[in-house]
Amino acid sequence: MTAPPKIYVAGHRGMVGSAIVRQLLAQGHPAECIVTRTHAELDLTDQAAVRAFFAAERPNQVYLAAAKVGGIHANNTYPAEFIYQNLMIEANIVDAAFRNSVQKLLFMGSSCIYPKLASQPMREDALLTGNLEPTNEPYAIAKIAGIKLCECYNRQYSESHGADYRCVMPTNLYGPGDNYHPENSHVIPALIRRFHEGKICSAPSVTIWGTGTPKREFLYVDDMAAACLHVMNLSKDTYQQHTHPTLSHINVGYGQDLTIRELAETIADVIGYSGKLVFDKSQPDGTPRKLMDSSRINALGWHATVHLTAGLKLAYEDFLRNDKA
Numbered sequence: 001m002t003a004p005p006k007i008y009v010a011g012h013r014g015m016v017g018s019a020i021v022r023q024l025l026a027q028g029h030p031a032e033c034i035v036t037r038t039h040a041e042l043d044l045t046d047q048a049a050v051r052a053f054f055a056a057e058r059p060n061q062v063y064l065a066a067a068k069v070g071g072i073h074a075n076n077t078y079p080a081e082f083i084y085q086n087l088m089i090e091a092n093i094v095d096a097a098f099r100n101s102v103q104k105l106l107f108m109g110s111s112c113i114y115p116k117l118a119s120q121p122m123r124e125d126a127l128l129t130g131n132l133e134p135t136n137e138p139y140a141i142a143k144i145a146g147i148k149l150c151e152c153y154n155r156q157y158s159e160s161h162g163a164d165y166r167c168v169m170p171t172n173l174y175g176p177g178d179n180y181h182p183e184n185s186h187v188i189p190a191l192i193r194r195f196h197e198g199k200i201c202s203a204p205s206v207t208i209w210g211t212g213t214p215k216r217e218f219l220y221v222d223d224m225a226a227a228c229l230h231v232m233n234l235s236k237d238t239y240q241q242h243t244h245p246t247l248s249h250i251n252v253g254y255g256q257d258l259t260i261r262e263l264a265e266t267i268a269d270v271i272g273y274s275g276k277l278v279f280d281k282s283q284p285d286g287t288p289r290k291l292m293d294s295s296r297i298n299a300l301g302w303h304a305t306v307h308l309t310a311g312l313k314l315a316y317e318d319f320l321r322n323d324k325a
């Protein structure tokens, strides 16, 4: 029997990284073969420290789930930090992995790599076909650079060194480990907090930004983690047959979207909030629809399994466990 690979999960305390660790353990990967470092222990923007870490640990596989992540406000306020830190994290990890003979690496991107006006559902080949959403352009450019970094290392070093660096692009994620900050969180954790507080205070109504008509797609984070392991473990031949050397990333979505109104009604239901939902139409709606085309990963044998209502119940339990407010 071959020894299990030593796996480094970068960003293991984040929502996605922690789900990947859970998934590895659930699939029987021994805990002692999972390597992690907190941000305080290893700053991934520090090239020398990252090189020293890889040289000392010599992992066989890397899941790259560390990134500087934030909402519109943070992206708009700190564009330099978003582009610089994300470029550095990716470049340092990919290059140090290569220098230390890591053949398998999985990079996490985001649906914001696609043009603002990409046709829906968004296919992988929409990449670099139009202008990006200006508010998160620095972050998206860094993510696109991450995809191209992986592709270039594959193109130059696949034959000579066996480099096999893969990229997945998740849709909006939710679930355990989400950020429930009152002002700086994504729509699902923000609504969970507001409906929960509305229920506790018996508030007659809860206000939701926008008209409620935009459509969005959401994937439970453990489904995402399962997709990451699935893509990582595909044979090189299979991965190459379904991708192209210069268009190699794979979308990971739930496959269906719903309106923000439908989402809000479902969350209110899950939480048991019985007041009124008020839509504040003076607030911006954003793009009318954002749905991934996930046919590539579906053809590779992965499908989402956690229904939105079931996932929201688990997310609410996580919120109740962790809410310090």
Ligand SMILES: NC(=O)c1ccc[n+]([C@@H]2O[C@H](COP(=O)([O-])OP(=O)(O)OC[C@H]3O[C@@H](n4cnc5c(N)ncnc54)[C@H](OP(=O)(O)O)[C@@H]3O)[C@@H](O)[C@H]2O)c1
Pocket (backbone or CB within 6 Å): 010, 011, 012, 013, 014, 015, 016, 017, 038, 039, 040, 042, 043, 044, 045, 064, 065, 066, 067, 068, 069, 085, 089, 108, 109, 110, 111, 169, 170, 171, 172, 173, 174, 177, 186
């Ligand atoms: N959440 C979503 O809805 C979503 C959707 C699409 C794609 N993604 C992608 O999935 C990946 C992970 O996202 P997430 O939601 O899990 O984010 P997250 O919860 O914020 O986790 C990111 C992790 O990276 C760590 N990190 C950041 N900068 C670091 C540095 N310089 N050195 C070491 N560690 C650092 C963070 O540690 P500290 O907190 O200690 O800084 C944190 O543990 C990202 O690439 C993101 O683009 C997420």
